Amino acid sequence: MTDTSRRLAAVDARAGVRIAEVLAQYLRRMAGKRGRSGRITSPQTIRAYTSAMPIAFAGLTVVTELDTDAGRERVRMNVRTAWGSKAPATFNAKRAAVASALAYFATEGWITDPHAVLAGLDREHQPKPDGNRVRSREAIDRLIGDRHHSLEDRTLWSMAYATAARAEELLRLDVGDLDRANRRARTVRKGGKIDELMYDIRTARLLGQLLAGRGAGPIFLSRRVAPDDGTVAAGDVDPVSRRRRMSYRTTERHLGAATGGWDPHDLRHSRLTHAGEDGATEADLMNLSGHEDRRTLQRYLNPSKDGTHRRLDDIDAGRGVARPDRPDLPFRPVVRLALPSADIEKPG
Known part of the structure; x- marks a missing residue:
């Protein structure tokens, strides 16, 4: 046989x-x-x-x-x-x-x-990301503060960076999911876990402007108006403007156009890396990101070159080494103390 x-x-x-x-x-x-x-x-x-x-x-x-x-x-x-x-x-x-x-x-x-x-259902082209996905804090601040971009986009970018959340976790948020007094947002994480996102004051201010007068519906809306034929779920439509919930593809396109190629995940990656550089513990980063497996968090624990350079400058400043960018810091020569001869280990 x-x-x-x-x-x-x-x-x-x-x-x-x-x-x-x-x-x-x-x-x-x-x-x-x-x-x-x-x-x-x-x-x-x-x-x-x-x-x-x-x-x-x-x-x-x-x-x-x-x-x-x-x-x-x-x-x-x-x-x-x-x-x-x-x-x-x-x-x-x-x-x-x-x-x-x-x-x-x-x-x-x-x-x-x-x-x-699965014949005919081929994999979609997935561009390889830039090898360095950590964007500088200054570049992110400029992006969020640039009023040439829509308030909708800037609020989403600010929230993506502050919360280190995946774009999908943010796009499914409704107005009712926000705890604005405590700067929290209740979402469904990857894998179905219910969790709370934590955001900063800058994001809170942008949300206040974006949601003025809105009490229900999706937080982030596309410019497209949903047809009134039942083809779009009611929960994905703003009840007043009839605008649809923003899609991932729209988010990806807007961010890429504004930055010359950034991906939404770059904001998450950058936030976790920056927080690690600033001394956040592994437990803090897991709370922020929603990771439950420490192994998957390791990729974010490598400091960027900018972060390492900044820390080394701060160390040098503490030791009294002059810094060209901080002329206000007094220069104190580093004095090397000689050990007493009795404490010096003689070669064997």
């Missing part, structure tokens, strides 16, 4: 296996799987996969439907509908999760051709 014949026989034997059962088995396997580094899949990844699987396979009852044209088209439609309008990185991550599940189904003999399910 050929390999194909064996696999078909296995599929026939499991024709009644329900999608819910195979998804549960797949997720259990993922929870105990070790990657190339030897580490078990993080809880954050498991939560992301657990939330994505029911969406991708919605409308299917038994696993062998994935070997039919109708079943395959159903999965492709689900993926396009749920994540087709998201950022390329998000779409590619969700598609990869679905592809991983399909590969597992094939290994177990439940389906015959995992690649056929």
Whole structure:
């Protein structure tokens, strides 16, 4: 019997296996799987996969439907509908999760051709980010303070930097999610966790200007007005102006145009790096960013060149070394104290 014949026989034997059962088995396997580094899949990844699987396979009852044209088209439609309008990185991550599940189904003999399910649904082009994603504090301040840009954009950029939140976590905010007295905002983090974002006074002032007279609806709005035909969810429309909730693509486009290529994640990366440079503890950074796994936080703990240079200048100033940019600081020559001869360790 050929390999194909064996696999078909296995599929026939499991024709009644329900999608819910195979998804549960797949997720259990993922929870105990070790990657190339030897580490078990993080809880954050498991939560992301657990939330994505029911969406991708919605409308299917038994696993062998994935070997039919109708079943395959159903999965492709689900993926396009749920994540087709998201950022390329998000779409590619969700598609990869679905592809991983399909590969597992094939290994177990439940389906015959995992690649056929996502045929025609290719990965989206994802430009490689600038190697240095940490933007200077001065450049960020200039961006937020530049009134040539809309108040909507400047408020979003200020909040993105202050909270170190992902753009998606900010764009889903409604006016009712704000605790303006305490400068907090309640959002849903990546993976579905409810959390509070913390923002600064500058952002609070911009929000006050942006939301003047508004008591409900999305905080960040696009310029597009929603049609009155029910195709846009009521929660994504401002009840007064009928403007739609701002999308990630719009956010990405506006920021890129204003900066010559920055990505929304650059503001998050910069904030966490700057906070680390200023002495924030690892626990502080996890509270700020929403990370639950210390390993994923490590990329933000490397100081930028500007940060290191600034700290070294401050150290030199404390030691009395003259600084060209601070002529007001008195110059005190550094005196090296000689150790008493008795304290000097003689070579052996």
